[in-house]
Amino acid sequence: xxxxxxxxxxxxxxxxxxxxxxxxxxxxxxxxxxxxxxxxxxxxxxxxxxxxxxxxxxxxxxxxxxxxxxxxxxxxxxxxxxxxxxxxxxxxxxxxxxxxxxxxxxxxxxxxxxxxxxxxxxxxxxxxxxxxxxxxxxxxxxxxxxxxxxxxxxxxxxxxxxxxxxxxxxxxxxxxxxxxxxxxxxxxxxxxxx
Ligand code: SIN
Numbered sequence: 001x002x003x004x005x006x007x008x009x010x011x012x013x014x015x016x017x018x019x020x021x022x023x024x025x026x027x028x029x030x031x032x033x034x035x036x037x038x039x040x041x042x043x044x045x046x047x048x049x050x051x052x053x054x055x056x057x058x059x060x061x062x063x064x065x066x067x068x069x070x071x072x073x074x075x076x077x078x079x080x081x082x083x084x085x086x087x088x089x090x091x092x093x094x095x096x097x098x099x100x101x102x103x104x105x106x107x108x109x110x111x112x113x114x115x116x117x118x119x120x121x122x123x124x125x126x127x128x129x130x131x132x133x134x135x136x137x138x139x140x141x142x143x144x145x146x147x148x149x150x151x152x153x154x155x156x157x158x159x160x161x162x163x164x165x166x167x168x169x170x171x172x173x174x175x176x177x178x179x180x181x182x183x184x185x186x187x188x189x190x191x192x193x194x
Contacts, residue, residue, distance in 0.1 A: 015089035022120035067148030067155035142182030
């Protein structure tokens with residue numbers, strides 16, 4: 001599949017007659033909320049693990065030196081904490097462009113902190129997309145992130161802001177925090193807006 005998923009996503013769901021849709025964010029959608037929403041609630045999804053396995057050629061890297069951003073990998077028993085937003089369906093016109101580098105929308109069951117459930121849409125970059133980089137040692141991922149930057153800013157900013165947001169949500173994402181530790185141990189990083 002080509003890395004550009006805009007057309008795939010537009011053909012995926014018919015939002016006709018639907019007033020609002022839940023969106024589940026587990027990466028930059030947690031801390032970079034540049035879209036309107038009607039309601040926001042912390043939520044968890046099961047069976048998926050957050051991993052810095054997706055390449056970023058358009059936001060946090062370049063085609064020559066891609067950065068690494070998160071996607072979700074199916075893993076029985078895993079839990080991924082994030083932020084759910086109830087949005088008007090037209091918000092996906094913008095989000096499909098923002099998430100166009102390999103991410104497809106899937107439907108998932110979310111569990112809110114009070115134990116209630118709802119169906120939501122989540123952007124996942126599966127391993128058959130051209131920008132998928134896959135597994136690597138966390139120290140190597142940190143080194144790649146430390147060296148990458150793109151139109152949206154340094155890749156390190158993406159990692160550090162995500163780690164900070166996960167801490168604020170009370171999440172214990174071992175993978176993200178291990179990469180953060182490697183990155184901070186290797187060199188001091190200045191992060192905008194921290
Ligand atoms: C998400 O945040 O839910 C998708 C991945 C990203 O944009 O970082």
